[in-house]
Amino acid sequence: MPGQVCGEEIPAELCEQLIVEQPLIKIKLDVRKFGKPVTVIDGFPNNKDLLKHLARFFKTKLAAGGTYREDEGRIELQGDHRQRVRQILIEDLGVNPENIIVMS
Numbered sequence: 001m002p003g004q005v006c007g008e009e010i011p012a013e014l015c016e017q018l019i020v021e022q023p024l025i026k027i028k029l030d031v032r033k034f035g036k037p038v039t040v041i042d043g044f045p046n047n048k049d050l051l052k053h054l055a056r057f058f059k060t061k062l063a064a065g066g067t068y069r070e071d072e073g074r075i076e077l078q079g080d081h082r083q084r085v086r087q088i089l090i091e092d093l094g095v096n097p098e099n100i101i102v103m104s
Contacts, residue, residue, distance in 0.1 A: 005092045009057050014050045019094055021045055027082050028103040039081045042074040051075060061088055 006015035025043040032038050041058070044051055051068040055075045059066050062084060066077035077085070082102050089095040 010053045014053055022099055024099050026101045027085050029080055029082060037080045039077040040074055041085055044073045046073045
């Protein structure tokens with residue numbers, strides 16, 4: 001339920017911004033050096049606070065390392081978490097499933 005995460009782990013005003021703007025979010029897998037998989041979540045607004053809180057939330061929820069790229073509006077997580085990220089976006093953050101694209 002979106003209300004559980006918003007206000008506790010992510011400030012309510014940042015969650016509100018995410019729901020109001022309804023960005024088209026693309027989730028894809030990138031392979032870095034040494035064949036390491038990286039899940040890239042692209043399409044968030046270029047808001048440093050929002051990206052910072054979302055990156056921390058995903059890293060905690062998925063027990064994975066990662067970072068955010070403020071200039072590009074994206075979050076990078078170590079490992080292949082495409083389906084789990086989609087599920088978290090829908091169930092915990094209340095993002096419309098039609099606004100999420102999972103790329104192979």
